[in-house]
Amino acid sequence: xxxxxxxxxxxxxNTGEVAALIAESxxxxxxxxxxxxxxxxxxxxxxxxxxxxxxxxxxxxxQQDWENFLPKLDEIDLQGKPVAxxxxxxxxxxxxxxxxxxxxxxxxxxxxxxxxxGFWPNEGYSFKASxxxxxxxxCGLALDQDNDRAKTPDRVxxxxxxxRGDMAV
Ligand SMILES: Cc1cc2nc3c(=O)[nH]c(=O)nc-3n(C[C@H](O)[C@H](O)[C@H](O)COP(=O)(O)O)c2cc1C
Numbered sequence: 001x002x003x004x005x006x007x008x009x010x011x012x013x014n015t016g017e018v019a020a021l022i023a024e025s026x027x028x029x030x031x032x033x034x035x036x037x038x039x040x041x042x043x044x045x046x047x048x049x050x051x052x053x054x055x056x057x058x059x060x061x062x063q064q065d066w067e068n069f070l071p072k073l074d075e076i077d078l079q080g081k082p083v084a085x086x087x088x089x090x091x092x093x094x095x096x097x098x099x100x101x102x103x104x105x106x107x108x109x110x111x112x113x114x115x116x117x118g119f120w121p122n123e124g125y126s127f128k129a130s131x132x133x134x135x136x137x138x139c140g141l142a143l144d145q146d147n148d149r150a151k152t153p154d155r156v157x158x159x160x161x162x163x164r165g166d167m168a169v
Contacts, residue, residue, distance in 0.1 A: 002082065002167055006033040007044065008053035009065035014145040015055045015088045018152065022051060022086065025160040037065040045076045049167045050114070054105050055088040060097035060131065062104050070108060078114035082167040085109070085118065085140025086159070091127040092147050099142045103131035106139035116140075117166035118159060124151070 006023055010016040016035065023030045034043060036052075044050065055063045062070065087102025109116055119137040122130075125144070132138050141159040143152050 002029070002048035003031045004029050004049045004051055004167065005031050005043065005047035006051040006053070007036045007039050008033070009036045009063040009069070010053075010055060011057060011063055011065075015053045015063070015086075018086065018088065018143060018145070018156065019051075019053050021153070021156050022053075022160060025156055026164075035065065036069050039069070041072050041075050044073075047081070049082040049084075050078075051084045051086065051163075052105060052109075053086045053088070054101045056094065056097060056099055056101035059094070060100035062101045066101065066105065070105075073108055073112055076112060078109060078112040081114050082117050083109050083114040084163045084167065085116065086143065087132055087138075087140055088143050088145055089130075090146040091125055091144045095126070095128045098125070098127035098130040098132070098144075099138070100131040102138070102140050102142065103133070106132065106134065118163040120159060120162075 008015045008019040023033045054066045087099035089099035091098045
């Protein structure tokens with residue numbers, strides 16, 4: 001498996017917490033975990049493989065630090081680079097915009113020709129609509145720390161097992 005850098009944006013700490021959990025589960029293949037608000041273009045472009053975590057805010061919008069970083073992705077060539085996404089949201093409180101930000105990030109990564117891995121089934125979630133759905137699957141690991149925190153460790157473990165193979169270069 002390629003050396004992985006994990007970047008996340010987090011307003012109240014939930015996505016950062018999950019980023020640490022994913023890093024722990026992946027072990028030595030993780031080069032580092034970094035808040036996107038402290039990351040440079042070179043940090044992102046220099047990775048062999050990327051895991052990007054984002055929470056959704058303001059009725060379907062990107063978390064603020066990702067909002068700030070998004071234009072910088074246009075300077076980065078992601079051609080063929082494996083990219084896995086995870087997103088945090090609230091499937092009850094924001095049932096019509098569940099994890100929409102992960103979908104926004106997904107479309108940008110595809111535009112930059114990244115190779116997105118880690119699609120995830122939407123069974124076992126309670127929500128009405130999500131921009132993170134692509135052909136009936138979430139475009140990455142969707143998590144709800146506000147309502148379904150207890151499900152997170154198992155979901156992370158299974159998703160990490162899945163992306164391990166997909167991220168091999
Ligand atoms: C004002 C506000 C707006 C939110 N908007 C959404 C939303 O549109 N969709 C969603 O799925 N979750 C939404 N959430 C839930 C957050 O994404 C969720 O609490 C997440 O765990 C926050 O992660 P963070 O602390 O890493 O930023 C919102 C939460 C708040 C407080």
